[in-house]
Amino acid sequence: MALLIGAGATAATDIWAAAQKRLLGIPPLDYALVGRWLAHLARGRFRHDPIAASPPVQGERLIGWIAHYLIGMAFAALLLVFWGLDWTRHPTLGPALIVGIGSVAAPFLLMQPGMGAGVAASRTPRPAAARLHSLVTHGIFGLGLYGTGWVASLLDTFQWRSCC
Template sequence: MNYLVCVLLIGVGATAVMDLWAIARKRLFGIPSLDYGLVGRWFAYLARGRFRHDAIATTPPIRGERLIGWTLHYLIGIAFATILLGIWGLTWVRHPTIWPALIVGIGTVAAPFLVMQPGMGAGIAASRTPRPAVARLQSLITHGIFGLGLYAAGWMTSFFYTP
C-alpha cells in the first residue's frame, strides 16, 4: 500500500470518526453540529474574492454549497492526515501510536480558530460568538476526537499496510 492510499484511508477514517462524534454529541447533549453548507458557502465566496463575512449565515446562499462544504470537510481531513504522515512517515502506519495522532489532531484546531471562524464572521477563536469559551472548548474536543480518529484509522490501516 503506498503513501497516497494510506493518507486517503487515514484522512477519511479520522474525518468519519469526527462526524460520528458530532452525531453522538447532538443526540446525547443536544449540541448541534457545524453546518457544512455554510462552510461551502464561505469557500465558494473565496473564489469571488471575499474572505471575510460579518455572519456567513446572512450571506446569500450558493448553489451546491452543502456538497462543496462536505467535500471540503473530507479533503481537509485528508490534508491533515498528510501532515501526520509527512512528519512521522509510513513507519507510523506500520506501528501507529496515539501521541503523534493527538498532536496533529489537536494542532489542527488552529485552522478553524485562525482561518475559518474569522472568515465566517465568528472572530478569531470564536471571539465574536455569544459564548466564546464554550465554542473554543467544543472545537478543542472535536479536534481531539479527530486525533483519536487519526489513531484509529491508522491502526486499521496498519492491518492492510505492506511495506
C-alpha cells in the same frame, strides 16, 4: 494511506457530532455554511459578518462536505510528512493527537474569523464553550487518526501475511 486515514478520522468527528446531537442536543456544524464561505472565498471574499447572512451558493452543502473530508485527508498527509510512512505500519497516539489538536488552528485562525465568528470564536455568544467544543472535536479527530491508522496497519499486515 493519507486518504484512508484522513477519511476515517473525519468520519470519527462526524460520528462524534451525531452522538453530541442525539445525546446532548448540540447541533453539528452546518457544512453548507462552510461551502458558502469557500465558494465566496474563491470569488475573492474572505470575511463575512456572519456567513449565514451572505447569499447562498448553489451546491454549498456538497462543497462543504467535500472540503471537510479533503481537509481531513490533508491533515493526515501532514501527519505522514512529519512522522513518515513508518507511522502507518506502527501508529502511535502522540503524533496523531499532536496533528489532531494542532489542526484546531485552522478554524481558530482562518474559518471562524472568515465566517464572522472572530479569532477563536471570540465574537460568538459563548466563546469559551465554542473553543472547548472545537478542541474536543479536534482531539476526536486525532483519536480518529490513530484509530484509523491502527486499523490500516492491521489490514496491511494481514494483506502481506496472506499473500507472501
